[in-house]
Structure formats: C-alpha cells, structure tokens
Amino acid sequence: MDPQIGIIMGSDSDLPTMAAAIAVCEEFGIAHEVAIVSAHRTPDRMVDYAQQAHRRGIKVIIAGAGGAAHLPGMVAALTPLPVVGVPVATRHLQGLDSLYSIVQMPGGIPVATVAIGNAKNAGLLAVQILACQQPNLLAQVQAYRQSLTTQVTEKQAKLEQ
C-alpha cells in the first residue's frame, strides 16, 4: 500500500522523539514512510522530497527537527500538502530554539506546530486530517477519543473506591 503520511526528520538523532508519530500511524494502520531529510545537510534531497511527495500519494507530511529547525518551514514552502511540525528538544536550549524556528511562519505558508517533543500529537493530527476523507478512519478516531474518556472515568472510579 502506498504511504499516505510522510514522516521526515533532520537527523537520525531525532528518531527517538519521532518514534511516537510512527507509533500512531501503526496504531491506526496507516501506511507511512520514514526518511531522514536534512534542510542543511541534504538541501537538494529536501527540495526533491517536498516537491514530489504529493505526486507519490502522500497526503500529510510530519517534519521534525531540532536547533535551527528549518526543515518543516522549508518543506511547507515547497509542497501543497499540510505540514505538521515537531520541535525536537535540543541539548542546549531544551527545544525552545526548535519551537521558535518552526512556529513563527509568515502568513501564507502554515506549519501546524505541536508542542516541543510531542510527536504523538503530530501523528494524531495527521490521522485526523486523513480522517476527513475516510469514514472508517474517522470512526477509529472517535473510538480512540472514547478510550481516553474511559481511561479518565476508570481512574476517577478508583479514586472514589
């Protein structure tokens, strides 16, 4: 099955963070691909990936990067697809630099930026974007939400025992 979500990151050192987005795709049974695409170290590969993704059937791109995190914004500038940005926490500034690099996009070129390190939400957002056009997936999202509600209800019930 052709991948519908592209998960890219600036370095293999981002993988432990981005693994949560991969896990969401696996949980929802969505075909996805994972690639290391660096805005700074492999700029030509980044341009090629961003320009070709929609032609290959990708519907949403999740892009994670840390430090001078230009990958999500540059990819967003090069693709018509929605881009979800994940600021990866860095050793020196704890990801604040990554967040600032990704979140302040100029009007016209959005990146849906999640919280620092929150690749899980990036995966869920990508799934929900796909679910707009896929009733079965929408039902899965609703079931997932219901499971969150149930977990809280059960914890509350334990507190009251």
Ligand code: RP5
């Ligand atoms: C960014 O630089 C990557 O996204 C990564 O978060 C950061 C550090 O990369 P490495 O030096 O660990 O390869 O491009």
